[in-house]
Amino acid sequence: MAFVETKQLKKYFKTPGGTLHAVDNVSISIEKGETLGVVGESGCGKSTFGKTLMKLHEPTSGEIWFDGVNIAPLGPKEFKPYRSRIQMIFQDPYASLDPRMNIRSLIAEPLTVLGGMKDKKEIAKKVDELMNSVGLARRLGNSYPHELDGGRRQRIGVARALALNPEFIICDEPVSALDVSIQAQILNLLQDLQEERGLTYVFITHDMSVVKHIANEIMVMYLGQAVEKCNSKELFRNTLHPYSKALLSAIPVPSIHVERKPIPLQGELSSPINPKPCCRFAVRCPYATDQCRSEEPELREYCPGHFVACHRIGEI
Numbered sequence: 001m002a003f004v005e006t007k008q009l010k011k012y013f014k015t016p017g018g019t020l021h022a023v024d025n026v027s028i029s030i031e032k033g034e035t036l037g038v039v040g041e042s043g044c045g046k047s048t049f050g051k052t053l054m055k056l057h058e059p060t061s062g063e064i065w066f067d068g069v070n071i072a073p074l075g076p077k078e079f080k081p082y083r084s085r086i087q088m089i090f091q092d093p094y095a096s097l098d099p100r101m102n103i104r105s106l107i108a109e110p111l112t113v114l115g116g117m118k119d120k121k122e123i124a125k126k127v128d129e130l131m132n133s134v135g136l137a138r139r140l141g142n143s144y145p146h147e148l149d150g151g152r153r154q155r156i157g158v159a160r161a162l163a164l165n166p167e168f169i170i171c172d173e174p175v176s177a178l179d180v181s182i183q184a185q186i187l188n189l190l191q192d193l194q195e196e197r198g199l200t201y202v203f204i205t206h207d208m209s210v211v212k213h214i215a216n217e218i219m220v221m222y223l224g225q226a227v228e229k230c231n232s233k234e235l236f237r238n239t240l241h242p243y244s245k246a247l248l249s250a251i252p253v254p255s256i257h258v259e260r261k262p263i264p265l266q267g268e269l270s271s272p273i274n275p276k277p278c279c280r281f282a283v284r285c286p287y288a289t290d291q292c293r294s295e296e297p298e299l300r301e302y303c304p305g306h307f308v309a310c311h312r313i314g315e316i
């Protein structure tokens with residue numbers, strides 16, 4: 001069994017209009033020290049999937065295996081020992097930091113509140129270590145979040161996530177709010193930390209170009225479902241699902257000699273409330289047939305390790 005696995009994981013929400021299928025039968029498998037990239041447009045359920053993985057949302061059904069234990073059915077008391085081992089880095093570091101606390105207090109907070117540390121000297125030492133690990137200069141310790149740029153604020157988010165020595169971190173769009181040059185610094189930092197500490201990541205993003213360099217495996221999600229899943233290199237070399245192809249075509253090519261035409265996605269995401277038994281991408285897919293509009297495609301292995309949910313692979 002892999003270090004982290006989900007089996008047929010579902011997260012549904014009751015709404016006045018019906019049942020919202022935010023995460024629908026998603027199964028993943030991540031080896032220790034590796035990264036699964038989860039890609040899709042906003043509203044595809046990728047953040048809900050991340051939050052369900054660390055039980056910020058209780059799963060509707062399915063299994064979440066972490067280090068050999070199915071944590072999905074555990075109540076708050078039984079889950080407590082796992083809370084520190086699984087952490088999250090959020091998209092908007094500014095919104096996730098209390099503006100009244102200085103950097104040192106923000107980094108010390110998880111140590112005292114969740115880690116139960118009381119000794120002031122020990123806390124100060126650990127805060128120094130964490131600031132050093134994420135590349136925050138000690139002189140910034142008494143600054144407040146509004147005095148720092150986005151990259152430094154995200155470094156605080158990373159330090160807070162690392163405070164309790166987690167083994168598994170869910171990174172939810174950790175670089176989307178940052179300038180491109182700063183994105184690269186944070187991605188490098190996450191990769192260095194992964195190497196040093198053997199961390200396992202789920203890296204959630206809407207940006208294929210970001211995930212390309214950090215993920216070992218990639219899962220493309222559309223309206224709560226996995227539509228394509230395989231090794232990162234294989235996905236970029238042999239993209240099969242029409243939705244993944246459209247996402248990939250939107251990546252800018254840094255050469256005037258190569259021309260890539262973006263494949264326009266028609267229309268909007270359809271509603272994930274009471275979805276019909278059909279391909280959920282059919283309303284936007286240029287290759288949709290009657291079968292696509294009346295039968296849900298299964299996620300099937302088309303070549304070794306490469307899973308796709310589409311009726312027309314091989315024809316299009």
Ligand code: SF4
Nearest residue numbers: 279282285292310311
């Ligand atoms: Fe397009 Fe049909 Fe494949 Fe869905 S099943 S992605 S509608 S071709």
